């Protein structure tokens with residue numbers, strides 16, 4: 626690793642100034658779990674690291690717009706344990722709980738996870754399903770974007786030069802809404818996922834006559850960004866006993882994905898796994914819907 630300067634700005638404005646001053650030579654440092662690995666491998670050779678740790682309240686979680694605003698520097702473990710988050714967005718909490726291992730979650734931040742834009746990351750799949758938005762700022766002005774538009778490509782986001790991610794706005798899951806997060810790892814449970822799937826929906830009726838009346842399904846890790854599955858509304862209401870319709874749902878999911886062969890599995894295999902996860906997620910939603 627080459628020598629670099631380490632800056633600790635006290636405000637967002639100072640951090641953004643440093644980014645503008647050093648241009649391509651500057652990198653923001655959050656938890657460092659991904660960045661340091663990239664530095665060691667020589668994939669980034671920065672002149673300056675701009676550490677966000679000392680900016681007050683950048684890790685705060687506050688109520689906002691009927692949901693929660695999560696500061697970019699909030700650590701995954703703290704979020705996982707946050708009572709308000711558990712209540713407002715159990716889907717996100719479920720995804721955070723499965724990230725890597727506890728040592729990673731103790732240090733990694735939600736902002737770092739999103740800005741790193743690794744397609745295999747868990748939180749983005751849940752955040753897209755929840756229609757979450759990011760708040761980006763340059764120290765003077767801020768703008769808001771859906772997470773689905775923030776993630777552009779492999780390790781690429783919509784951040785402009787001199788901008789940083791300030792926070793993430795997560796809408797509150799509605800009363801009666803059910804949700805499930807699933808991931809499949811091809812090697813060990815703590816490994817990066819081969820496929821991720823998040824589902825948010827509503828179930829009506831009483832067991833055994835349950836029907837899924839609304840469903841938003843997002844599949845991640847297979848393509849550069851999470852994919853919101855289209856055409857599900859046409860399959861609704863989906864009755865719990867309708868096996869043929871359930872299969873159509875799985876086929877609808879598989880047909881829209883364009884995975885690639887890699888060390889985690891072949892494209893064919895990953896597509897099949899996505900279908901399995903979709904079936905399992907639906908069963909899980911019905912189970913939640915049947916609970917008193």
Ligand SMILES: Cc1cc2nc3c(=O)[nH]c(=O)nc-3n(C[C@H](O)[C@H](O)[C@H](O)COP(=O)(O)OP(=O)(O)OC[C@H]3O[C@@H](n4cnc5c(N)ncnc54)[C@H](O)[C@@H]3O)c2cc1C
Nearest residue numbers: 653655656657658659660725733734737738740746747790
């Ligand atoms: C062993 C291991 C296993 C892992 N397994 C998983 C997994 O299963 N699922 C998963 O989702 N993730 C996994 N991760 C990734 C981990 O969650 C990420 O490393 C982490 O999310 C990055 O967060 P960080 O706070 O450490 O960011 P950093 O490493 O500090 O930064 C990452 C990138 O984001 C930029 N950045 C950080 N904060 C901001 C900001 N506020 N504004 C703009 N840019 C910013 C940095 O400049 C850098 O480019 C794993 C990591 C490790 C090391």
